[in-house]
Amino acid sequence: MTISAGTTESLSTGVWEGLSTLLAGRTFTDLTHAFHPGQPHFPAFPDEVRSNLFDLEAGDGFTAHQYTIVGQWGTHVDPPSHFIRSGRTLDNIPVQEMILPLVVLDISERVDADADATPSLADVEAWEKRHGRIPEDSFVALRSGWSSRWPDGEAMANRDSDGVSHTPGWSSAVLRFLVEERNIRAIGHEQTDTDPGQATSRSDFSLETYILAQGRWQIELLASLESLPEAGAAIVATWPKPQGGSGFPARVFAIH
Incomplete structure (x- = not known):
């Protein structure tokens, strides 16, 4: 089929x-x-080093x-290849996956009383009673208040x-339900790791391994989840496209 320039312009205008x-x-x-530089990060990673190659304040024509930086720096994306051999790298995640329906699981009150708290299937069931079935291909964010x-x-x-370390994290039961029963596309959280702090303190990253092994990706160190509704929002997560990339700082926002 041939589309004329005028038709293309009409379609583009209509979308916008x-x-x-x-x-x-x-x-x-x-x-x-x-x-x-100096921000919180995984202990095995080096700090950011930033320098001015050119500086307007020093008389250069531009800054x-x-x-x-390490790829897993600040609010960042972890693709499957971060933990899984032959897993998808950042450049192989299609842009269609970068805008998704957003589900917020809120355990912040429980975290206030117990820093080691994790979500339960009862939390998921309660969410679905309030809002209906978790949408397929959604992004599920764990709100803990940790940010x-x-x-x-x-x-x-x-x-x-x-x-x-005593920090909240995901639970195996909830991640498996979300992936195997609801076919979600990605997860995110406010803390540094997918796994609770007590697990990571003994080098147990089994939950992060699980989610990435399922071909899903995740965003770590999210901010401002307390400003979002539990349901009905969309999330947009974007990042650069390093060939074979295993992680990179991301820019993430919600529309609600």
């Missing part, structure tokens, strides 16, 4: 007109921490920074006198 009408009056919430501790590294890690 429909989208602009849909977005009118909506709220856009940035779910991303601005990254910087250009050089950033030296309020950012950028205090000690508060984020929350280690006891024995060096054991």
